Amino acid sequence: MKTEEDALVTKELLTHSNIHSNLAVPQLVEKILEKEEAILSATGAVCASTGMYTGRSPKDKFIVRDDVCEDFIDWGDVNRPIDEESFDMLLRKVTAYLHDKEELFHFKGFAGADPNHRLPIEVINEYAWHNLFARQLFITPSDEELNTHQSEFTVIYAPTYKADPAVDGTNSETFILISFKKRIILIGGTEYAGEIKKSIFSVMNFILPQNDILSMHCSANVGQEGDVALFFGLSGTGKTTLSADPYRRLIGDDEHGWSSNGIFNIEGGCYAKCINLSPKKEPQIYNAIRFGSVLENVVLDGSSREPDYDDTSLTENTRAAYPLGNIDNIISPSVAGHPNTIIFLTADASGTLPPISRLTKEQAMYHFLSGYTSKLAGTERGVTQPQATFSACFGSPFLPLAPATYAEMLGQKIDQYNSSVFLVNTGWTGGAYGFGQRIKLSYTRAMVHAALEGELNSIETVTDKIFGLEAPMHVPGVPDEVLVPRNTWSDKEAYDAEAKALAMKFHDNFSKFNKASEEIRNAGPIYKG
Incomplete structure (x- = not known):
């Protein structure tokens, strides 16, 4: 007090x-x-510009x-x-x-x-x-x-x-x-209004663990049978998009606590990226932006005031803030049971990580502590194109305590509640950023759906020779060749070089976690140079 x-x-x-x-x-x-301070858009949302600072x-x-x-x-x-x-x-x-x-x-x-x-x-x-x-x-x-x-x-x-x-x-x-x-x-x-949201999240990341509650930078939803899923990942990796599933009820899109009673949302609204937003790809988010919502740095048509979500002239980090009530299938209050499935999201700009792989507990702890992704343009000042980054627990900028504090709590809960963990790459395929293309959202949705429904539990897998990850050879709705990233590259030697370079970045980053157990350290990439 x-x-x-x-x-x-x-x-x-x-x-x-x-x-x-x-x-x-x-x-x-x-x-x-x-x-x-802002103008009214055709959707009924107010549209504000944040001036020279369009990110944290x-x-x-x-x-x-x-x-x-x-x-x-x-x-x-x-x-x-x-x-x-x-x-x-x-x-x-x-x-x-x-x-x-x-x-x-x-x-x-x-x-x-x-x-x-x-x-x-x-x-x-x-x-x-x-x-x-x-x-x-x-x-x-x-x-x-x-x-x-x-x-x-x-x-x-x-x-x-x-x-x-x-x-x-x-x-x-x-x-x-x-x-x-x-x-x-x-x-x-x-x-930039996001500073309000993230500062309170930092406070909760200090307070909750002291009460034996794991605070998490993740989205969460619940299926028709009551099964709960968590989606970890930094801004731009797809947390908001993938958790807004028409067949599952949303708990929250960004920040949660995990207590002895289960999951609860820290917030009462969503803060969604608007870049290339369309009613076809993300209908729930698109339709949620209405009266009372706040658009940040979204360009409006001069006469109709219709938002142009493809216009990045102000920033690629265009945003919409709206209450959870603007989404139809939410769970209210925003609390649920313990998670059955945990998904780590990464937007891999190297184009070398498998689109989906199932993790052992040790691999889960390794990748949670690593928190690898590519920092996307506009999320922070000065970032104009994807940059490889490692953010411990997929939320290092908001963690006042040592990453091991959160990682140990997550490991205990995975054990206690027998949660399945997957690593999903929402980044590039067929080549690195600038040469390949972003993995189709429809493919990612199909992979996530298969993971949540348990369809990957008995499917044949192949072990990636560089990263040591177990990737399924078949996923309903996804071409088989997409599942093994090396197969999508025309230049296999270029793939090998890029993948080995990323593997070494993992090892270099993980060296700072010198107190991690040998089992966790050995759960990283097989290739060690």
């Missing part, structure tokens, strides 16, 4: 003469249009180093420390800055759909459209819950306030600062 001293900062902002608390969606839309700014994120978190945080390039004095000084500046604004917006809600494990939060910010974003992405309380709501973490967001690195101790004009002692998140110098 917040101390009385910490609550004074929030109380000071809430004394603003013109602060709007928990406005209804239509009221927020009216404010957005009145203030000309990971190098501008800091955690306040204090006696509350000092011994727990995995300090380093991901979790950069900032001292308490610098945080307090910047907090005072931002508070004064916001107090001078004509009006402010205030949202109270929850992170966590399970009432036993939810975190009461509040967002105080400058823009109405950011407040609408928060309302759609987090869990909105009922009137009764709102009356008794006591915030335990506050987001203070001043997008137009720019820090002075020389004075404020930041890396640039942009800052995302988390104080676990004061239980405040301070954001400024960027209009």
Whole structure:
């Protein structure tokens, strides 16, 4: 809980003469249009531009180093420390800055759909459209819950306030600062709304494991028989797309907790990538973008205001934020049982990993700790084409604790609940990025369906000679040649060279996990140079 001293900062902002608390969606839309923060699209969604920052700014994120978190945080390039004095000084500046604004917006809600494990939060910010974003992405309380709501973490967001690195101790004009002692998140110098969502996720990744709950960067859905599936993967690997299955009910698209009771969604909405969105390929997402939704950096037709989801002139990281209720087949509340199937998603730009392979427990732990994918264009500032990256637990940028903490918890749960684990490559085939092509979404859906339905349990497999992965030789609805990536390359020697290079990247990356068991270390690629 917040101390009385910490609550004074929030109380000071809430004394603003013109602060709007928990406005209804239509009221927020009216404010957005009145203030000309965004324009109304033909779908009824508001469409905002985030200016020069169209993705997260990971190098501008800091955690306040204090006696509350000092011994727990995995300090380093991901979790950069900032001292308490610098945080307090910047907090005072931002508070004064916001107090001078004509009006402010205030949202109270929850992170966590399970009432036993939810975190009461509040967002105080400058823009109405950011407040609408928060309302759609987090869990909105009922009137009764709102009356008794006591915030335990506050987001203070001043997008137009720019820090002075020389004075404020930041890396640039942009800052995302988390104080676990004061239980405040301070954001400024960027209009990219995703910073709100991901900062709260980082907080949950600190709090939940301390309560024996595994926090996960994954989507989740449940089948007609009650079987639960998890989809792990970084942005752009297909979590949102693949979990939005018309034959399965959605639990959530990005962030979940796994307690002794089962799975629960951390959020109340979805934050979907819009690049090349179409009603044919992703009908649920396409139809979910309607009144009350928020479009980020999507280009609209000048006369009709129809969204052009193929236009990447602003960024490839175009986004839509909408509440779970905009999808028909959801499970409400967003809680379910223990997962039967776990799927690790990777967008392999080298075009060498099998499209699907079943993992042993040891391989599952190896690939979870590795978290390999290709960072896609626009997701972060400065990324203009896919880059091979290893993100521990498929969510390293959001993990305050050491990756082994989350990996050990996942391994225990796989054992305890006998979950099946698959590695699915949603990246390239027939060649590396620039030469091959992206694996067809219809093929990926067919492979995932087969995995979820148990159709791959008895199908003949072939062992990849470089990666040591067991790939099925047949999957209903997928051409056999697609299942063995080497067969899709016209130049086999080029494939071998690319695959061996990726295998060595796996080994080089995994060397930092020197405390991993020999069984887990040996579960990586067979080729060792």
